Amino acid sequence: MTVAAPDLSNIRFWVFDMDDTLYPPEQGLMGLVQKRINAFVVEAVGLAPEEAAVLQRQFLDEHGTTLAGLMANYAVDTERFLREVHDVPLDGLEPNPRLAEVLKRLPGQCFVFTNGARDYAGRVLERLGVADCFEDVFAIEDADLTPKPAPATFRRMAERFGLDMQSAVFFEDTPKNLEPAKALGMRTVLIGDGHGKPLEPHIDYQALDLLDFLQSLSFKDAAA
Template sequence: MIDLSHVSTWVFDMDDTLYPREQGLMQLVQARINAYVVEAVGLDPVAARLLQRQFLDEHGTTLAGLMANYTIDPAHFLHDVHDVPMDSLEPAPRLVEQLMRLPGRRFVFTNGARDYADRVLDRLGVTACFDGVFTIEDADLTPKPAPSTFRHFIERYGFDPHRAAFFEDTPRNLEPAKALGMTTVLIGDGHGKPLGDHIDHIAPDLLDFLTDLTFKDAAA
C-alpha cells in the first residue's frame, strides 16, 4: 500500500505524464525540434538529432543548448516547435475525476511553453484541475532539472516540498525534487535512462496510480 497521506501539494510534469506517451504528441514536437535544429545549425537530420540529444543531456532542453552555443530567438523557437496539432490527444474525463479528489493543491511543472501547455491542458480537459501552471517562460528559460528552477517554482507557489509529491516521466528531473524533500513518482519506464534511489515509486500509468490511492487519512 502506497501511503501519500502526508502530501498536500501535487506536482505534475505534463508531456508523457498527464497523458500516455503512446498518444504520440511528443513525437510531433520532436520532429519540429529536429527540423528547427537542421535549419538553425545547418546539419543534416541525423547529425541534428545527435546534437539535440547532446543538448538534452548537457542542458536539459534543446533550447537551452542552442542558446548556450548559437544565436537564436527563444520566442521564435518556442512558438515554432510547439506549433503541432492536438488531434492525437484524447480528452481525459477519468483523469479529471482522480485529480479533483487529490487533497490539497495541484500544479503543472513543465519545460514546455505557455501557449502549448494551455492547449494541451485544454485538449485533455484538465485545466480547471490545477491551481497553477509553471512553464519554461516562468523559469526564465532555465529548464528542469536545474535546482534553481525547482526553487523558483516552490517559491512561486509557497509550499513545503516535504509535503509535496512530484510526478515525472524523466528520471533525472526527479533528482532535485527528491533532494528538496519531495516524494517522487516516475511515470513510465524512464525512456531507458538509468533509475536510482531518488525515485520513490514507479508507475506505468498515472491514471492507474492515482486511482489506486486512498486518502482517508490524507492531509487536509
Template sequence: MIDLSPPRLDHVTAWVFDMDDTLYPREQGLMNLVQARINAYVVEAVGLDPDSARVLQRQFLDEHGTTLAGLMANYTIDADHFLHDVHDVPMDSLEPNPRLAEQLMRLPGRRFVFTNGARDYAHRVLARLGVSDCFEGVFAIEDGDLTPKPAPSAYRRMIERFGFEPRQAAMFEDTPRNLEAAKALGMATVLIGDGHGKVIGDHVDHVAPDLLDFLTDLSLPEDAAA
C-alpha cells in the same frame, strides 16, 4: 529503495505534475510531433543534416536539459520564435480524459503543472485533456526565464512561485533525472512510465506505468475515514 506497494502519500498537500508523457500516455504521440519540429528547427538553425541534428539535440538534452538551452548556450537564436515554432503542433492525437480529471480533483490540497514546455502550448494540452480546472497554476519554461528542469534553480523558483512546503509535496515525472532535484528538496517522487530506458535511482520513491492507474489506486486519508 523503490516502493512497489500500493501507494500512500498521506502527508502530501501540494501535488506537482510534469505534463508531456506524464499527464497523458507516451503512446498518444504528441511529443513525437514536437520532437520532429525541434529536429527541423536544429537543421535550419545550425545547418546540419537531419541525422547530425538529432545527435546534437540528444547532446543538448543530456548537457543542458532542453534543446533550447543548448542552442542558447552555443548559438544566437530567438528563443520566443523557437518556442512558438516547435510547439505549433495539432492536438488531435491527445484523448480527453475525464477519468483523470476526476482523480486529480480527488487529491487533497493544491495541484500544479511544472513543464519544460511553452506556456501557451501547456494550456492547449491541458484544455485538450479536459484537466485545466484541476490545476491552480502552471509553471512553464518562460516562468523560469528559460532555465529548464533538471536545474535545481528551476525547482526552487517554481516552489517560490506557488508557495508550498516541499516536504509536504509530491512530484510526478516521466524522466528519472528530473526527479533528482525534487527529492533533494524533500519532495516525494513518482516516476510515470519506464524511465525511457534510463537508470532509475534511489531518488525515485514510486514507479507506475500509468498516472491514472496510480491515482486510482492511491490511498488517501479520506478513504480510511469513509
C-alpha cells in the same frame, strides 16, 4: 525505491510534469514536437537531419532541453523557437475525463511544472480536459528558459507555488528531473518505464500509468 502500496496520505501539494506524464507517450504528441525541433535545428545550425538529431540528444543530456543547448552555443531566436516547435496539432491527444475526476479528488492543490511553453501547456491541458484541475502552471518562460533539472528552477517553482516540501510530491517521466525534487524534500514518482534506465534512490515510486497510480491511493485517514 519502489513499493507496492504507496503512502501519500500526508501530501497536500501535487506537482505534475505534463508531456508523457499527464497523458501516455503512445499518443505521439512529443514525437510531433521533436520533429519540429529537429527542423528548427537543421535550419538554425545548418546540419543534416540525422546530425541535428544527434545534437538534440546531446543538448538534452547536457542542458535539459534543446533550446537551452542552442542558447549556450548559438545565437537563436528563442521566441520563434518556442512558437514554432510547439505549434503542433493536438488531434491525437485524447481527452481524459476520468483523470480530471481523480485530480479534483486529491487532497490539497495541484500544479503543472513543465519545460514546455506556456501557451502550449494551456492548449494541452484544455485538450485533455484537465485545465481547471490545476491551481497554476510553471512553464519554461517562468524559469527564464532554464529548464528542469536545474535546481534553481525547482526552487523558483516551489516558491511560486508556495510549496511545503515535506507535504509535496512530484510526478515526472524523466528520471533525472526527479533528483532535484528529492533533494528539496519532495516525494517523487516516476511515470513510465524510465526510458529503460535502472531506478535510482531519488525515485520513491514508479508507475507505468499516472491514472492507475492515482486511483490506487487511499486518503481515508487524511484530513478533508
